[in-house]
Amino acid sequence: MFIPVILGTAREGRRSENPAKYMVEEVKSFGAESELVDVRDYLIGRTDASGETPQAKKFIEILKRSDALIIVVPEYNHGYPGELKIMLDMAYNEYAGKPIGICGVSVGPFGGMRVVEQLRQVVIEYSMIPIREAVYFGNVGKLFDDSGTITDASYHERAQKFIANLKSSLK
Amino acid sequence: MFIPVILGTAREGRRSENPAKYMVEEVKSFGAESELVDVRDYLIGRTDASGETPQAKKFIEILKRSDALIIVVPEYNHGYPGELKIMLDMAYNEYAGKPIGICGVSVGPFGGMRVVEQLRQVVIEYSMIPIREAVYFGNVGKLFDDSGTITDASYHERAQKFIANLKSSLK
Amino acid sequence: MFIPVILGTAREGRRSENPAKYMVEEVKSFGAESELVDVRDYLIGRTDASGETPQAKKFIEILKRSDALIIVVPEYNHGYPGELKIMLDMAYNEYAGKPIGICGVSVGPFGGMRVVEQLRQVVIEYSMIPIREAVYFGNVGKLFDDSGTITDASYHERAQKFIANLKSSLK
Amino acid sequence: MFIPVILGTAREGRRSENPAKYMVEEVKSFGAESELVDVRDYLIGRTDASGETPQAKKFIEILKRSDALIIVVPEYNHGYPGELKIMLDMAYNEYAGKPIGICGVSVGPFGGMRVVEQLRQVVIEYSMIPIREAVYFGNVGKLFDDSGTITDASYHERAQKFIANLKSSLK
Numbered sequence: 001m002f003i004p005v006i007l008g009t010a011r012e013g014r015r016s017e018n019p020a021k022y023m024v025e026e027v028k029s030f031g032a033e034s035e036l037v038d039v040r041d042y043l044i045g046r047t048d049a050s051g052e053t054p055q056a057k058k059f060i061e062i063l064k065r066s067d068a069l070i071i072v073v074p075e076y077n078h079g080y081p082g083e084l085k086i087m088l089d090m091a092y093n094e095y096a097g098k099p100i101g102i103c104g105v106s107v108g109p110f111g112g113m114r115v116v117e118q119l120r121q122v123v124i125e126y127s128m129i130p131i132r133e134a135v136y137f138g139n140v141g142k143l144f145d146d147s148g149t150i151t152d153a154s155y156h157e158r159a160q161k162f163i164a165n166l167k168s169s170l171k
Numbered sequence: 172m173f174i175p176v177i178l179g180t181a182r183e184g185r186r187s188e189n190p191a192k193y194m195v196e197e198v199k200s201f202g203a204e205s206e207l208v209d210v211r212d213y214l215i216g217r218t219d220a221s222g223e224t225p226q227a228k229k230f231i232e233i234l235k236r237s238d239a240l241i242i243v244v245p246e247y248n249h250g251y252p253g254e255l256k257i258m259l260d261m262a263y264n265e266y267a268g269k270p271i272g273i274c275g276v277s278v279g280p281f282g283g284m285r286v287v288e289q290l291r292q293v294v295i296e297y298s299m300i301p302i303r304e305a306v307y308f309g310n311v312g313k314l315f316d317d318s319g320t321i322t323d324a325s326y327h328e329r330a331q332k333f334i335a336n337l338k339s340s341l342k
Numbered sequence: 343m344f345i346p347v348i349l350g351t352a353r354e355g356r357r358s359e360n361p362a363k364y365m366v367e368e369v370k371s372f373g374a375e376s377e378l379v380d381v382r383d384y385l386i387g388r389t390d391a392s393g394e395t396p397q398a399k400k401f402i403e404i405l406k407r408s409d410a411l412i413i414v415v416p417e418y419n420h421g422y423p424g425e426l427k428i429m430l431d432m433a434y435n436e437y438a439g440k441p442i443g444i445c446g447v448s449v450g451p452f453g454g455m456r457v458v459e460q461l462r463q464v465v466i467e468y469s470m471i472p473i474r475e476a477v478y479f480g481n482v483g484k485l486f487d488d489s490g491t492i493t494d495a496s497y498h499e500r501a502q503k504f505i506a507n508l509k510s511s512l513k
Numbered sequence: 514m515f516i517p518v519i520l521g522t523a524r525e526g527r528r529s530e531n532p533a534k535y536m537v538e539e540v541k542s543f544g545a546e547s548e549l550v551d552v553r554d555y556l557i558g559r560t561d562a563s564g565e566t567p568q569a570k571k572f573i574e575i576l577k578r579s580d581a582l583i584i585v586v587p588e589y590n591h592g593y594p595g596e597l598k599i600m601l602d603m604a605y606n607e608y609a610g611k612p613i614g615i616c617g618v619s620v621g622p623f624g625g626m627r628v629v630e631q632l633r634q635v636v637i638e639y640s641m642i643p644i645r646e647a648v649y650f651g652n653v654g655k656l657f658d659d660s661g662t663i664t665d666a667s668y669h670e671r672a673q674k675f676i677a678n679l680k681s682s683l684k
Contacts, residue, residue: 010217045216046181046254047247076218076260077296078630079251079289083217086253097510110649113626117463117591118250118289124462124472125248129511132469136623168439169471171513249459268681281478284455288420292630295643300682303640307452339610340642342684352559387558388523388596389589418560419638421631422592424599425559431589460592460631467590 001032001067003166008073008084010040016105018144019137020072023103026159027070032167034070037062042087049089056090063094068166069128071119072137074105075112080119088122095126099169101162103135111136133165172203172238174337179244179255181211187276189315190308191243194274197330198241203338205241208233213258220260227261234265239337240299242290243308245276246283251290259293266297270340272333274306282307304336343374343409345508350415350426352382358447360486361479362414365445368501369412374509376412379404384429391431398432405436410508411470413461414479416447417454422461430464437468441511443504445477453478475507514545514580516679521586521597523553529618531657532650533585536616539672540583545680547583550575555600562602569603576607581679582641584632585650587618588625593632601635608639612682614675616648624649646678 005027007020020036027034042055051060063069073084100123104112113136120130135158137143145151176198178191191207198205213226222231234240244255271294275283284307291301306329308314316322347369349362362378369376384397393402405411415426442465446454455478462472477500479485487493518540520533533549540547555568564573576582586597613636617625626649633643648671650656658664 011219040217043216045214046211047252048182049247076220076256077263077293079256079293081218082253082255082257082260084253085247085250085256089247089253092248110623110626113623114292114630117627117630118292120463120466121285121289121459122248122250124474127474129471130466132466281452281455284452285459288456288459288634291637292633295633295645298645300642301637303637342682353561382559385558387556388553389594390524391589418562418598418602419605419635421598421635423560424595424597424602426595427589427592427598428595431595434590456634460634463627463631464590464592 001167002065003027003032003068003070004035004037004062004066005070005072006037006039008039008071009081010043010083011081014074015107015140016072016074018148019103019105019140021148022150023070023072023159027163030160030163039083039087043083044086047086047089049092051090059087060091060094063091066098067170068099070101070103072103072105073112073115073119075115078114080115092126095128097127097171099129099131099166101131101133101166103137105137105140107141109138111138129169131165131169133162135159135162172338173236174198174203174239174241175206175208175233175237176241176243177208177210179210179242180252181214181254182252185245186278186311187243187245189319190274190276190311192319193321194241194243194330198334201331201334210254210258214254215257218257218260220263222261230258231262231265234262237269238341239270241272241274243274243276244283244286244290246286249285251286263297266299268298268342270300270302270337272302272304272337274308276308276311278312280309282309300340302336302340304333306330306333343509344407345369345374345410345412346377346379346404346408347412347414348379348381350381350413351423352385352425353423356416357449357482358414358416360490361445361447361482363490364492365412365414365501369505372502372505381425381429385425386428389428389431391434393432401429402433402436405433408440409512410441412443412445414445414447415454415457415461417457420456422457434468437470439469439471439513441471441473441508443473443475443508445479447479447482449483451480453480471511473507473511475504477501477504514680515578516540516545516581516583517548517550517575517579518583518585519550519552521552521584522594523556523596524594527587528620528653529585529587531661532616532618532653534661535663536583536585536672540676543673543676552596552600556596557599560599560602562605564603572600573604573607576604579611580683581612583614583616585616585618586625586628586632588628591627593628605639608641610640610684612642612644612679614644614646614679616650618650618653620654622651624651642682644678644682646675648672648675
């Protein structure tokens with residue numbers, strides 16, 4: 001079972017890198033394969049759904065190998081980062097039927113709940129299966145220490161429950 | 172009264188250019204000033220809310236001169252084009268208190284209703300005033316002829332009602 | 343395979359009855375069992391998630407027998423009818439893992455797209471699987487004749503595709 | 514300035530009563546008039562937009578006297594309580610042009626953010642002005658003591674900022 005983790009912001013100074021790397025480790029701890037898919041490696045500047053750019057080809061290859069997806073995404077003004085949407089819109093058919101779990105990130109306490117809701121509407125259009133569980137990384141500045149280690153051990157249980165929900169949603 | 176029209180996609184082969192130019196003319200016909208603000212002139216590739224890029228500075232200057240805003244935006248997989256979100260997230264304080272009207276565009280019959288709903292949630296966070304009226308350009312491929320002229324005269328009344336709603340929402 | 347169709351408004355003069363009955367027949371035509379579940383038979387006036395009312399018990403029995411669900415729902419001010427939400431909130435555990443398809447209804451041309459989007463966010467919380475396909479019954483006043491027969495034959499293909507999407511989403 | 518506070522759930526055992534009463538007092542503390550409008554006094558069981566029921570007439574009278582509105586609403590399965598939607602849909606024209614602020618309530622930590630987002634889409638259709646600010650009453654069971662007094666003093670500043678946002682949105 002291969003579940004890549006998409007890091008959904010390329011902003012300089014982004015705070016979602018720690019949560020995304022954390023989720024990669026949690027997937028491995030669950031007993032599945034994972035890798036970080038950093039939107040910084042897929043920047044094409046504007047929407048292009050042709051699937052013909054090198055970035056799209058690389059992304060589509062990863063999707064084809066995937067059994068399910070995780071997105072870790074900060075909330076920017078109640079919505080998603082534009083660069084993530086450009087990346088997601090590179091593909092279409094390759095998403096169909098795969099479970100997807102979305103993790104929100106915020107500097108404030110709420111963990112990006114609203115971006116999770118907006119993205120769920122998008123991924124249904126890709127024919128994906130959005131799962132009920134989500135992991136919300138609120139107060140992200142304090143949630144990870146300087147070495148990038150999570151400081152709240154309860155996240156392990158949440159993350160495992162989230163990944164179990166992904167697995168149980170496989171067809 | 173200055174009401175610029177943001178053309179919210181930079182995709183090659185985009186179909187929203189005709190509707191956006193049409194709305195510029197409708198604003199002028201209403202008796203206000205307008206100009207096209209093409210997201211293609213503001214591409215920075217990824218989120219940057221510093222306001223320090225040349226593109227941000229130029230966009231912010233336009234916002235400062237604006238009394239209200241119109242966005243013309245296609246619906247991509249039930250959401251907004253990433254490049255539009257990157258552009259909008261360049262600014263923040265300059266939006267406050269200004270009315271905003273959103274026009275959806277789609278190749279199919281529904282005119283982008285869902286992207287209008289998602290963007291309304293975003294612009295409230297900018298402290299803008301989202302108006303009730305919207306103009307939906309469905310079946311856009313047939314709605315404009317080869318010269319870019321609209322083929323359905325009823326849009327004039329809709330557009331004027333929409334702009335009147337913007338004007339009546341000015342504080 | 344049993345796929346009941348929930349008629350999601352109890353308003354006097356409601357226009358969604360014809361589309362709901364139509365979908366029941368389409369499910370049967372697909373080769374599955376169906377029946378109409380009319381929210382008028384489940385009115386309890388206000389939210390009660392105890393599952394202890396006679397209406398809740400009856401609804402829960404239907405859910406237990408169901409393999410998937412269809413909701414036919416009009417859009418009231420961009421949202422769902424309150425009586426439908428009260429009914430849906432009567433149950434919880436019985437929804438888990440079942441595919442759900444939502445059909446929108448509107449007097450105007452757009453077929454209730456926005457209520458479909460809002461309900462999708464709700465049903466994910468019930469751990470249901472919202473499918474990509476939807477059927478939009480726009481201009482509903484003209485779409486059915488006085489005898490309740492649909493006047494646009496193309497809906498048959500749409501409905502069958504929609505039901506096929508439900509079936510393919512069964513685990 | 515008259516700003517009534519709608520208590521948006523009639524559920525037995527509801528937890529939103531304390532937050533709603535708190536907001537009434539905060540409006541008065543701000544220097545405006547207020548009163549509690551309890552959805553329990555407006556239950557009609559199903560959607561009726563005729564405006565002809567006694568409940569609708571009473572609600573419409575309150576709306577006519579109002580300069581702005583506050584809704585205090587719990588989140589039920591990521592959406593709004595059905596009885597609130599039935600009540601809101603009783604009126605239409607009386608909402609136009611008035612600012613509205615929405616406060617979310619939840620037993621869990623997130624304070625009902627998602628119901629706030631869904632209701633914003635609804636109130637735009639009523640031609641209301643949804644304000645940016647919101648007050649989120651998370652962990653509501655602990656947030657008020659047995660006498661109904663709020664235990665976190667920081668809410669006073671949030672509430673006053675919220676009401677100031679309403680006032681500044683008056684036309």
